[in-house]
Amino acid sequence: MKFFIDTANLSEIKEAHELGVLDGVTTNPSLMAKEGISGKDNVFKHYKAICDIVDGDVSAEVIATDLAGMIREGEELVTIDDKIVVKIPMIKDGIKAIKYFSDRGIRTNCTLVFSAGQALLAAKAGATYVSPFIGRLDDISQDGLELIEQIRLIYDNYAYETQILAASVRHTMHLIKCAEIGANVMTGPLSVMLALLNHPLTDSGLAKFLADHKKVNG
Ligand code: G3P
Numbered sequence: 001m002k003f004f005i006d007t008a009n010l011s012e013i014k015e016a017h018e019l020g021v022l023d024g025v026t027t028n029p030s031l032m033a034k035e036g037i038s039g040k041d042n043v044f045k046h047y048k049a050i051c052d053i054v055d056g057d058v059s060a061e062v063i064a065t066d067l068a069g070m071i072r073e074g075e076e077l078v079t080i081d082d083k084i085v086v087k088i089p090m091i092k093d094g095i096k097a098i099k100y101f102s103d104r105g106i107r108t109n110c111t112l113v114f115s116a117g118q119a120l121l122a123a124k125a126g127a128t129y130v131s132p133f134i135g136r137l138d139d140i141s142q143d144g145l146e147l148i149e150q151i152r153l154i155y156d157n158y159a160y161e162t163q164i165l166a167a168s169v170r171h172t173m174h175l176i177k178c179a180e181i182g183a184n185v186m187t188g189p190l191s192v193m194l195a196l197l198n199h200p201l202t203d204s205g206l207a208k209f210l211a212d213h214k215k216v217n218g
Contacts, residue, residue, distance in 0.1 A: 024056030061087035102126025135168035
């Protein structure tokens, strides 16, 4: 399972990269705004800075919502670095843009996916990644993990190569369940990755090992 970090914060990206388990980064306009990044030049410089830290794919989202605008933005975004994947919203022109990019070998991440039908459309258009937002479905009392299961089944039925990128991952159980179901990628905050480290028996066990070592070694 690939681990992507869902942030535009460079120090968090560095910390996750230094842990040695980071496979990529996802961003979105809200995450860029949270870092105070504005203006095309700054946005492009920031994406480049992210690409320079990580080894894997970096999703950069288009702002346009019409086909011509999405194509124009996507074609510019991919000039930043080979790691850039064009992130496109699940709307009618978005599907057309995904098909356009897919036909030209440009990788895409179809975002804001909340149903199996949307995920099927994204796969048929040739998206590299599909991003179902599981946390936001949970927020409205729908089971986000159930959607991941549905998409896994559909993609396996027809051997679609589109990778399921479980997004809006909020806690470790989301992550573990996504791994059990067979999501190809999870994207979440650094805190979720770090929380995987935690177990009280690890802490107490290590304390005991060190105490016993000290008894005989001083
Ligand atoms: O990758 C999508 C993600 O940014 C949404 O997460 O926590 O805002 O629902 P969240």
